[in-house]
Structure formats: structure tokens, C-alpha cells
Amino acid sequence: MRKKIYGEEKTKTTLTLTQTARDWLEDQRVKLKAVSISDTIERMARENSTAG
Numbered sequence: 001m002r003k004k005i006y007g008e009e010k011t012k013t014t015l016t017l018t019q020t021a022r023d024w025l026e027d028q029r030v031k032l033k034a035v036s037i038s039d040t041i042e043r044m045a046r047e048n049s050t051a052g
Contacts, residue, residue: 006046 003010017025022037029040 005042 025037025040028034028044029037032040032043034040034043
């Protein structure tokens, strides 16, 4: 069974990014005090989905 977070099962996704995008995501990870890039993306997506 895959790990659940926010009451949802996680799915594996592969991204191909430029170094510029990777660096930006790493900066965001530090600012958010997230544990990983995937956690950073998850938090940003959840923040944006509840903002509207």
C-alpha cells in the first residue's frame, strides 16, 4: 500500500526539469521548510487550490 497524506493515496510521478526550475523549487523548499521537493509541490498545489 502506498503512503497516504492529507487522506489521499500518493502516486508516483516523474518530472523532467531544467536546472533553473530545480533550483527555484529547492529555494521554495527551504522557505516552506518542506522535507522534499515533492512535499514543496504538494504544499504549493494545496495552497493554490484553496485560495480560489
